[in-house]
Amino acid sequence: MSRRARLWLVLLGGSGLAALLVAACLRLPAFGGARHPYGDRAVAAALARRTANTIASVNFDQRAFDTMGEMSILFAAVLGCVVLLRQARDEHRDPPRPAEVAAPVRRYALSTLPVALVTGLYVIAHGQLSPGGGFQGGVVAATALHLMYLGADYAALERVRPVEAYEIADALSAAAYLVLGFAGVLAGTAFLANTLLPLGTFNTLSSGGTVPLLNAAIGMEVACAVVVLLARFLDQAVEIVEENVRENGKNGDNGTNGMDGKNGENGENGE
Amino acid sequence: MADALIVLALLAVAGCATSAVLNRDPTRQALVLAVLGTVLAVLFTVLQAPDVGLSQLAVGSALTPLLIMLTVRKVRRRSAAPKDGPE
Amino acid sequence: MHRLLPLLPAVPLLGAALLVAGGRRLPRPVAETFGCLVAAVTAALAGLLLLHSTPPQAAWVGGWFPKGGESVGIVLVGDGASLGMVTLVSLLTLAALAYSWHYFDEPPRGHTGSFPALLLLFQGGMCGFALAGDLFNAFVFFELMSVVAYALTGYRIDEAKAVQGALGFALVNSLGAYFMLMGIALLYARTGELGMAKIGQGLDAAAAGRGPDALTLAGFVLFLTGLLVKAAAVPFQFWLPDAHAVAPTPVCMLLSGVMVELGVYGVWRVYGLVFSGPGGIPAADATRALVTLGVLTAAVGAVMCWYQRHIKRLLAFSTIAHTGLFLVGVGVLKAQADEGTALYVLAHAGVKAALFACAGMLLDRYGSVDEFSLHGRARELRGVGIMFGVGALALAGLPPFGTGLGKAVSEEAVGGPLTALYIAASALTGAAVLRVAARVFLGLGPRPGEPRDEEREEDETSGSGEEPETRQRLDRIPATMRSVPAVLLVAALAVGAVPGFAHAVGERVDESGAWGVFSAVHWTAAGILLDLLSTALAVAVAGLAVARPRLLAAPGWALPLRRLQSGHVGDYVAWLLVGVALLGALALPGVLG
């Protein structure tokens, strides 16, 4: 189809969709309305289960089954990326040359790393109490680890980050979430039932029954998953080289490679 | 006051989204997406959703743009070398 | 018993997690056996629950039973239809795993378990979607099965076509899923609930006798868009042939056999539970929308199927044609049509998976799935040829295959000119497959030449020069690969031929549906005659095409239709938008009236 014809189609379909959406928006209850029946029930249920952060209660207790699906999506996507970004038959690995890092950058990165890591863990641990939880903390912790690339170099990152171990930990924490679900069935209540543990004292770290455990499993799963994801993409961007590309572009490509890589990376992490 | 903040944040989201679509260069788009992620995180916080704001900040303004940049780099590195792929 | 319902998605998911955790240390046969075992256990559990599914059950995950009719938890629906789908999914996954036994090229180094693990995740996603009684939970599992399907489709990263097809699939389906989510948000805004049945009640209460408004219509259209993209209804269908033609064969078996049908199942489930009340979309409008799209889908699918020479692509288009028929069956909103469609889906899954399995053997033996270049080369594979031919006849509706029974019951239910559509679509797709069988396995007719002048080479996907999926080209086909399609064909035969089976299916479907009871599913003289008619038509058309290729060669008028299938993802998205507008326009009169 020509670009012009496609544009006409988009305009045709888009205007129909726009009309539908606008008509629907005008019929929606006014923004900021007070009627939220499910939301009110969820708040009551969270308080009854002594979970201070209602969102954690919805995610890991009331609708924990959704979170199981979501975790599986993440797990599947990571497995999918590992499979899709594997080294193909006509590719080989070409370790990048060590690169010099400016001293201030190194100092900044290496001093921020532990802070960011601890922040991530803190956010995970307090998921049932304050805003945050396994997802947010997991992503923060995993991204923090990659400050190593900024501060030192790729080889240093590879040493602190044995991808294989993270892949296994990813799978094990996913399994742990599911096993906690099965425990409910074995105990005679229901799948993912939050009745195994005492509910604890409201607003303390051990409150909310199984919520902190599921939260921790998710935190670990997300952190490992993000590490593996980034590792696979970094691998592709830095290390894996196709045979024909290398042969054809051998002259003078290594130097530019290392340089533009480092600059690009600094730019990205900076924002 | 809260209303004004919400309106402001909403308009900023609309502006960033438009800019993200119209910036056809993927590198610049990734930067705009990072801004969009941050603006969304602000909007969510204003809408009293700090949990979502936090995860949007981590995912939308750091992880997604980072993945896009890495992809761009891989693709550029390929096309910098002479092409002999199946054309 | 109902407490075990959530285990149906959870068992394969746990199996996949363990397989990945331990997979790199395990030798390959152990990993594959484990995968088969998990799929089999899930199938057995699903079968057990299916036997206990009268009366239909509901499971509240986490023990959040409703108090005063209201719950904060997620409900799973354990009725005949959902558990039937779960059983079908699990059995077909088992078949796909058995087929891929020792079959792929070496798995990614250090990731022995990854292919079976992905298949198990796929199974878990599909099971969860089939059981969902909560809109958002349905979305989550819908995304899970989509995400795994993208990865599986692009599994052979060395193939240019595979990665392109997978990306088109992924972009279009993800967009469809976001349409679905927008619909969920609108319905939540109106009713403040997420459970399907609760939303239905909320819509009725909000309408209060005035009927639906623009918001209900938008919720209906947006949610259905996601499902119809998955079901590959016209004009959302473009991704399907691209993806199914390039995915590894065991994955094709699952994609064509159950995943696409789950989209239709979702339409049936959501219309029945959410939109069938007085506050939902009136029956006449839903029928208009679904039947119109169904007719278009069946027609486009059948015509495009006829003009393919890439065998897997041909089979993919025949799936589109049959999905159109299923959509029509669901769209007329009658108990009898539901029963017919259920039988049709069951038998079609077996037949289509068997046909894909046969095509996969061709690919691994000859490195090609091109009807033209394979002309007469597969004479030696007599067993495979027989299975392919039998599958073609079953596709056309030969009694006593289950496809024939399902088609006959649906034809009786829909009546009128739609009967002709059923006959034409099944005859044409059957004929296309028979034509392939005659040329490839028997070497009949003249060797087809290259396309005529007005057809440029680039308008066609030929299917020659593909990489086999096995390490080297197979000299002989392993027994596991041969036996899977045979078993699947026997199962499809059993759906129609085992006395009492169809009746039991019908009863379960009626209990699950919203259109009352119709319990007279059996072979009728008229049904058998119509089935024989479509089979005879298929044989005649295929015979004509083989003997006189010129007579039925692609006429000029079909070329624009084929050019629409451009392989360009921007086009597909544009058509998706047009489809949303079309769907809205078709359902609009009920809202205005």
Add this chain to the structure above:
Amino acid sequence: MSAVLHVLPYLIAAYVFLIGCYGLATSRNLIHAVGCLAVCQSATYVLLLAVGYRDGATAPVFSDLAPGSRPVVDPVVQALTLTDVVVGATVTALLLALTVQISKRHGTVDPDELRELRG
């Protein structure tokens, strides 16, 4: 002001969704298309959270708030959006992985130049 505010968030969500679809359909670069899909998805976040908002309410976190002292916004949509954010990131990652492979096998990421899978 308030009459506008009653529908403005919904309209913004609809607009963002539409512009994302436009970008996706007219994209000349697959990486850009993936970014546009992310834009489409952010529309769903905005819509969901707008639906759950309640005037004058605070976040549904009771660590420093006595239960019942103030109205809180709807926690359910927040949980849904949280799920949605994670799903979006994973889908983006998978799409980008496929894009990397396309650039290797086809030598381009311009959808206009991909010459396979026709008819």
